[in-house]
Amino acid sequence: MWDEGGPRALRSQGPASLPRLSEKQFAQLEAELAKGPAAHGWEDQR
Numbered sequence: 001m002w003d004e005g006g007p008r009a010l011r012s013q014g015p016a017s018l019p020r021l022s023e024k025q026f027a028q029l030e031a032e033l034a035k036g037p038a039a040h041g042w043e044d045q046r
Helices: 002-010 023-035
Strands: none
C-alpha cells in the first residue's frame, strides 16, 4: 500500500467519477453562488 509505494502512492488518481452537472448547470450554480447567501434567504450570513 502507501507505505510500500512512498510519496508516489499518495498522489491523486484524479476524480473518482464524472461530474453530475452539465456545463450549463455548473454555470448557473456559479452565478447563484456569486449572489451570496443573503440573496437566498440567509440574511445573517455574509
